[in-house]
Amino acid sequence: MPGCWTRALAKKLGRDGMIHVNVTTWSTNPGAYRMYQQLGYVVSKTLKDHRGPGVDTIYFRKSLK
Incomplete structure (x- = not known):
């Protein structure tokens, strides 16, 4: 299931x-x-072209509280 480890880690960090x-x-x-x-x-x-032409670095954030 996609995201299982991400979900579990966020839960533990919270x-x-x-x-x-x-x-x-x-x-x-x-x-x-x-x-x-x-x-x-x-x-x-979002950092435009951060990894090269047409390749942006995208930062995501989630509140755990």
């Missing part, structure tokens, strides 16, 4: 007192983009 979790992916990875959105992450920042 229990351990973390308030937010941040993850990154590239614009060339639509599967990761969809998965993070489905898990409740929101885009917090």
Whole structure:
């Protein structure tokens, strides 16, 4: 099941007192983009052409509280 480890890790971090979790992916990875959105992450920042022409770095953030 996609996102199982991501979901489990976020749950553990929340229990351990973390308030937010941040993850990154590239614009060339639509599967990761969809998965993070489905898990409740929101885009917090996009760095255009950060990994090269047409390849953006996308930062996602999720509140654990």
